[in-house]
Amino acid sequence: MAKKQDAYHCTECGWASTRWVGRCGECQTWGSVVERGAPKLREVPSTAPLAKALPISKVPMDAARRYPTNIGELDRVLGDGLVPGAVILLAGEPGVGKSTLLLDVAAKWASSGRKTLYVSGEESASQVKMRAERTGTVVDDLYLASESDLGTVLGHIEEVSPSLVVIDSVQTISTADAEGVPGGPSQVREVTGALARVAKRENVAIVIVGHVTKDGSIAGPRTMEHLVDVVLTFEGDRHSGFRMVRATKNRFGPADEVGCFEMDERGIVEVPDPSGLFTTRHDEPTPGTCVTVTLEGRRPLLSEVQALVAQSTNEKSPRRTTHGLDGSRMAMVLAVLERKARMPLFGHDVYVSTVGGARVTDPSVDLAVAIAVASAALDRHHPRRFIALGEVGLAGDLRRVPGVERRLAEAARLGFELAVIPQGSRDVTVKVPKLGGLRVVEVPTLADALGVLDLRTPSR
Incomplete structure (x- = not known):
């Protein structure tokens, strides 16, 4: 008797099943089991490249120039600033201060005359402005949008033409082109991939806020960490004002640097000498x-x-x-x-x-x-x-x-x-x-x- 073919598989670990289940039986990830396609092996024809390959010594470096964020501790972790076209994932526990830090980054970036787009899927634009007034980060070149649809977010990017985009957070953005609920593995993977493609095509730096699980690891599929260029974790005890930004992956700088901050009534303040x-x-x-x-x-x-x-x-x-x-x-x-x-x-x-x-x-x-x-x-x-x-x-x-x-x-x-x-x-x-x-x-x-x-x- 012929063995029934496994029609479903887990996108995280590859576990196979004859029927759909909500949770992977191997890695225990929710929403990662999808129907297995049956792609036919075929020969892919070659196409003419849009740009010719160059010797590495002749590749121009103008597009990879770093621009400081004017926050010394964050620049220290990033490797002396943001690189145009880079995609940065900042993850941390709820309430640790991710949104406050990135709003400060966006305001300082915009204060240099560079357009900045801050997209919030968790707060309205008026709520974000209220927080900006409290922390003194209201700048004319800082544009706010409250959206949860990926297509609309991409439309805002085309309309504003910013040099820096902040997405807060990736778990709240969804697209009709992917299955699952917002924040699910399929949605997070599709949203992150689309933002990464826009960042490379438009040469715009994009910072994505991510959530963490109970054990402190970044929520979502591990493929999301592979799609981005930099992975930062924002650590700190909510009962203490001290905060620390740690780089766990950085394609443009050291991956073992940390930046020190302190949370007070003014918002997030960098601490260049934290020993005291x-x-x-x-x-x-x-x-x-x-x-x-x-x-x-x-x-x-x-x-x-x-x-x-x-x-x-x-x-x-x-x-x-x-x-x-x-x-x-x-x-x-x-x-x-x-x-x-x-x-x-x-x-x-x-x-x-x-x-x-x-x-x-x-x-x-x-x-x-x-x-x-x-x-x-x-x-x-x-x-x-x-x-x-x-x-x-x-x-x-x-x-x-x-x-x-x-x-x-x-x-x-x-x-x-x-x-x-x-x-x-x-x-x-x-x-x-x-x-x-x-x-x-x-x-x-x-x-x-x-x-x-x-x-x-x-x-x-």
Whole structure:
């Protein structure tokens, strides 16, 4: 008996089915199962090209010239500005400030005498203007449109002839040429593809706002990320004013840069020197604190770790609470502290947090966590102008971390006097910047680092 042919397939992972279903049985994506066509293999005839291929040395660069957005932190992430014809996807959680940032970008772009079109599928034009008046971004060359139909949006682009278009958001724009509901995989793919074709044909930069899923990944099919030139993620805790724009894909610049912003009553404000946001100023040394320098992309940022150790009411199951840090990694550091440094933590609740709502995932924070917890457990302070860098191994050793020289240079610039780092971290073959009055101490183990700071427990 002949096997029944699978008439449907998933556009995301290729899973096949004999009947239509609303959700893919393999990748669990909704609305991605479509009917499989039966295209016939045929030979495609060649056609005369509209433009001749040129040697790469003779290709003109005028069309790829960068234009700054006049927002330094965003230009830093983009690679010194916007490239005409580029398609940028900016994704982030609801309420993080995507629309506010892009309205500011559009206004600054238009203030230079360049036409800008801001298309909102979520708000009316009057609502967008109300937000623009609040943030001081009302400019004559900034055109507003409230549309959700792709054909009408393309008509606005032809009529206004802007050099920058902002689409807020791609999940609200739909077209009759694609199946599914607005925001579905088929609609998002078709809308993004059409906007990308217009951007290349008209040589206009287009910024598309995208939503994220519950786990923080960009909503929609992965093909949307392949269609655009730049993918940016806008990160931040809604309970904190700090925001960060991170590039995860960039065809025109570095893909490991971050830009720092702060949300206040004026809107989004760039923060060129954000180190002070994640540290507190103490007139006297305080037990239970330690400062480290993390790397966000290629950018060194100061982060302060605070710890509190208290007698537990339930000695059999003491609490281990973290904020801004990985809980499982902190548990590992505490185990190494108890086993290798003989720190008396059994029967004690341990609370560890970062300052300013920063989310730190860099392994170099391990040593700072260990020192903050040891200082809190012994109620003993360490030198005030001090930083610690290093990843803690299960054997109690300290492992090297990348970018040590950049981290030390940032600490020296901010006036720190002592740095404890893993042994062998500094490359003597690399020309290092002047570290001023910063004294660097290299140690092989966690116990040695605690000894340098006089945080060892009395011998038992």
